[in-house]
């Protein structure tokens with residue numbers, strides 16, 4: 445399987461190369477040259493597999509430069525009961541009326557990003573070992589990416605992590621989780637700005653090709669194809685658990701920010717998984733909902749990005765969106781380049797001519813959920829089922845309600861556990877979210893973080909001084 449770029453100017457590359465690269469050299473995002481198609485028979489043959497074995501099957505379709513036995517070792521190291529200690533690794537939790545949560549947050553940081561990141565940590569170490577190479581991971585996080593990356597990469601040979609986060613904009617739990625790590629290969633950098641500004645600094649440094657190659661910069665942001673591929677696995681898993689017969693359809697509802705999670709659903713659907721709808725939920729930062737309603741993609745400035753009670757979705761520019769636009773434009777890289785040129789010139793691009801295809805061809809619909817919706821949904825679900833859901837998951841449960849259909853399971857991706865967002869849970873139901881036993885002392889641990897101005901030069905200097913020679 446070779447990879448190409450959404451901008452069309454990248455020589456074909458192997459999985460292991462794009463794994464370590466981040467953005468494609470032409471500024472686009474890497475994609476498989478063509479997607480594998482899964483037949484109904486193959487799907488049926490996967491019903492009895494456990495999660496790690498299913499991951500081997502599906503990731504093996506995207507990765508042909510790692511021997512199968514090695515890949516299997518990596519997936520079992522990523523997906524086992526030690527890393528995901530719940531009764532089930534990815535449980536389905538029924539909420540009634542055909543709606544179920546897909547429990548993606550049973551990992552070490554209580555958020556779905558562990559699902560992809562644990563595999564990424566394994567495959568990074570494997571490929572770096574093979575190449576006798578080292579890598580400095582530079583990332584930006586609005587909360588969950590950073591901690592998932594750090595927990596997956598702590599202590600890994602050959603990897604040093606520099607993680608930028610927006611100072612004062614993450615929940616107390618998220619901060620404690622990340623900043624309490626004392627591993628020498630983990631550097632937490634809190635910038636006085638918002639997430640998009642952190643992301644801009646990552647882009648600027650990764651775009652400085654001399655700096656990038658001198659310091660072996662790599663990325664774990666959701667633009668990394670390996671993360672998308674690892675996320676494709678749980679769309680198959682959810683379908684296998686929620687259906688009993690070939691061809692039966694399900695819909696998925698996805699709390700969305702950078703468009704990474706739902707993009708994996710789009711990929712699964714394009715591979716032939718019987719998905720009826722992909723319901724995209726945003727919070728008040730509704731750039732993506734606006735696109736699916738109007739066909740106009742108009743990212744917002746950092747100052748127009750609201751700090752909400754589902755903070756991991758406080759994103760005004762969706763870094764993975766280009767991969768979907770590539771498909772929308774019939775994989776015409778020239779048109780993709782035009783769109784992103786428009787974006788630079790006018791701050792938006794207009795694909796309203798394709799509006800009728802969004803749902804009919806790709807199954808996409810979208811909706812917004814607000815702070816009040818979030819609180820009401822958390823309270824309602826708790827009252828009806830006794831299950832506590834986190835604010836991001838609540839956004840998707842709220843938006844999904846409009847698309848529930850008789851006989852079609854609505855699978856809502858549970859992207860975090862409520863313990864991470866205690867303040868909002870308290871506000872919704874008047875009592876705090878239970879914190880898992882092993883995380884109770886987290887808040888009391890000493891924290892290790894550098895607070896800095898949101899300035900690319902300052903960050904560059906810090907990396908120069910702290911990257912291994």
Ligand SMILES: *Cc1c(COP(=O)(O)O)cnc(C)c1O
Nearest residue numbers: 588700701702703704705756859
């Ligand atoms: C990252 C994250 C999201 C958004 O996922 P994207 O892939 O960026 O769309 C939603 N909810 C939670 C809890 C997250 O951590």
